[in-house]
Amino acid sequence: MIDDELPRDEWWLATLGNTLIWARMRILDAGTAEVLDSDGNRLPYDSPDTARAALMDAEFVSWDGLDEDDARMRGFSLTEFAPPTAAHDDALIPHMVRKLGTPA
Numbered sequence: 001m002i003d004d005e006l007p008r009d010e011w012w013l014a015t016l017g018n019t020l021i022w023a024r025m026r027i028l029d030a031g032t033a034e035v036l037d038s039d040g041n042r043l044p045y046d047s048p049d050t051a052r053a054a055l056m057d058a059e060f061v062s063w064d065g066l067d068e069d070d071a072r073m074r075g076f077s078l079t080e081f082a083p084p085t086a087a088h089d090d091a092l093i094p095h096m097v098r099k100l101g102t103p104a
Contacts, residue, residue, distance in 0.1 A: 010024070013063055023038065037096075
């Protein structure tokens with residue numbers, strides 16, 4: 001399958017107590033995937049499905065799949081947070097762990 005939008009990013013999140021943890025999954029041109037975790041590790045996967053399965057095993061959920069009820073069950077509102085942004089990955093990493101109740 002060829003996708004003109006590759007590479008493409010998907011944002012995933014997990015909550016631990018009052019902490020929100022982001023992970024970015026990037027689908028690469030070769031059909032592989034890479035997950036950037038909150039520690040700055042770039043974890044390679046042979047496919048996006050394998051990366052998604054690993055994220056779900058680690059209790060992450062897809063940002064795109066969340067609705068307001070899901071977010072509230074995790075302790076926040078969709079209007080309070082959005083995936084982090086930065087000019088480059090090194091600047092992004094410090095924003096990938098957030099305390100709930102702190103504006104994005």
